[in-house]
Amino acid sequence: MSFEQAWNVVYNTFSYTNHTVLPEALEKWSTDLIGRLLPRHLELIYLINHIYLTKLRQMYPGDDKKIQRMSLVEEGYPQKIRMAYLSIVCSHTVNGVAALHSDLLKKTIFSEFDQLYPGKLQNKTNGVTPRRWIHCCNQPLSDLISDTLGGIDEWITSLDNLKQLVPYATDKKFIKQFQDIKRECKRKLQAWVKEKTGIDIPLDSLYDIQVKRIHEYKRQLMNILYVIHRYLSILDTPQHERRNKFVPRVVMIGGKAAPGYANAKAIIKLITAVSAKVNNDSQVGDLLKVVFLPNYNVSSAQIIIPAAELSQHISTAGTEASGTSNMKFVMNGGLIIGTMDGANVEIA
Amino acid sequence: MFIFGERVDGVNRIRKELHEGKKDYIGGRLKRVFDTIRSGFFGDTQIVHGILDGLQNGFDHYITCFDFYSYIDAQNVVD
Numbered sequence A: 001m002s003f004e005q006a007w008n009v010v011y012n013t014f015s016y017t018n019h020t021v022l023p024e025a026l027e028k029w030s031t032d033l034i035g036r037l038l039p040r041h042l043e044l045i046y047l048i049n050h051i052y053l054t055k056l057r058q059m060y061p062g063d064d065k066k067i068q069r070m071s072l073v074e075e076g077y078p079q080k081i082r083m084a085y086l087s088i089v090c091s092h093t094v095n096g097v098a099a100l101h102s103d104l105l106k107k108t109i110f111s112e113f114d115q116l117y118p119g120k121l122q123n124k125t126n127g128v129t130p131r132r133w134i135h136c137c138n139q140p141l142s143d144l145i146s147d148t149l150g151g152i153d154e155w156i157t158s159l160d161n162l163k164q165l166v167p168y169a170t171d172k173k174f175i176k177q178f179q180d181i182k183r184e185c186k187r188k189l190q191a192w193v194k195e196k197t198g199i200d201i202p203l204d205s206l207y208d209i210q211v212k213r214i215h216e217y218k219r220q221l222m223n224i225l226y227v228i229h230r231y232l233s234i235l236d237t238p239q240h241e242r243r244n245k246f247v248p249r250v251v252m253i254g255g256k257a258a259p260g261y262a263n264a265k266a267i268i269k270l271i272t273a274v275s276a277k278v279n280n281d282s283q284v285g286d287l288l289k290v291v292f293l294p295n296y297n298v299s300s301a302q303i304i305i306p307a308a309e310l311s312q313h314i315s316t317a318g319t320e321a322s323g324t325s326n327m328k329f330v331m332n333g334g335l336i337i338g339t340m341d342g343a344n345v346e347i348a
Numbered sequence B: 001m002f003i004f005g006e007r008v009d010g011v012n013r014i015r016k017e018l019h020e021g022k023k024d025y026i027g028g029r030l031k032r033v034f035d036t037i038r039s040g041f042f043g044d045t046q047i048v049h050g051i052l053d054g055l056q057n058g059f060d061h062y063i064t065c066f067d068f069y070s071y072i073d074a075q076n077v078v079d
Helices: A003-013 A031-037 A039-059 A064-070 A083-090 A099-107 A111-116 A130-136 A139-148 A159-170 A172-197 A220-236 A239-245 A262-279 A298-307 A325-331 B008-019 B028-038 B046-056 B064-078
Strands: A015-017 A028-030 A080-082 A093-096 A121-123 A206-211 A249-254 A288-293 A310-313 A335-338
Touching (some): A015 A083, A028 A031, A031 A039, A031 A080, A039 A064, A039 A083, A064 A111, A080 A083, A093 A099, A099 A111, A099 A121, A130 A139, A130 A298, A130 A325, A139 A159, A139 A172, A159 A172, A172 A288, A172 A298, A206 A298, A220 A249, A220 B064, A298 A325, A310 A325, B028 B046, B028 B064
Parallel strands (some): A015 A093, A206 A249, A206 A310, A249 A288, A310 A335
């Protein structure tokens, strides 16, 4: 096969999905490393870059700075290959993972590539499967939906069919059935929390949940700072007025921190410290409980998410590429408190 | 959906202001929360004191102190 034929196969086969807006998160590999491990690959990368730079020089004659900026090879010590740029050049399409994210890619880190290849940069918003996040994790809800839609479970593979539920939003019988299911899911989570943490949480409180990796941009810190503010406000209020002023809440925060991420671990420590104080304050009682949900993973998510009445997706606007747990909570009839970031924008 | 907080443009504006040396932005209610943590009210939480000092002194890259107040408003609507 000639190089040109091979190139056409590659170009028409591959598309590249980008998952970040942070330039520092775009990988660059040293040519020294690639040359040692994958010498033939490095030869091909240099060849692709040669052909690509020839095209750039024709398009932007004399603009050496721009050509240097866009080159697949970053000069310096060590010399590096810009892997994201290589992916853009070799793919027929490039996509971000939510409308806002794709738009930011075009305006920021890939703006020059959007000019070079108009239409190549697109959006494909991330998604989750209703098989796992309704049908598998919340069977009573799955049954309610199927029964309401005339005993047909086609919605499991064609989620658009859920639009047929809209008239039932004001149907008393349907609402009662939904509430009973939510309560049963809360009961399951209540037992899980007791088993994993030893903490007793009341059933008749609002279940307010934030579960995701612990990261400063996701702002679990803002959540716990608000919880402290709420706790202080309760203490400020005379005992007999508290019931009228505050909706009882159980605030649950869960997620893992990367091993070397000291600030994320410090935030977990603050959450557990607040939890220990608030949960043992008899003055506050059931008005506020705070739980750190340990060892968050997909298995525990299947118990946690169906029980949520409120879920938090509160990252700083422009930082969360998509986020998908917002979709999982909504599928289980939970409401979102959130910022205009990632896929929240499309849900809102 | 209970929406709150700065949009992308607002985030960029605030980051620029912080970069240019904006001071005294945390507000009374958040300051009280910080002071309560620092006082040892929740036991030994010294491990986060450095983060709080940063937030208060211009190193608030994720604009937590700025979105905090619209977050309170959104939480009131939730209640």
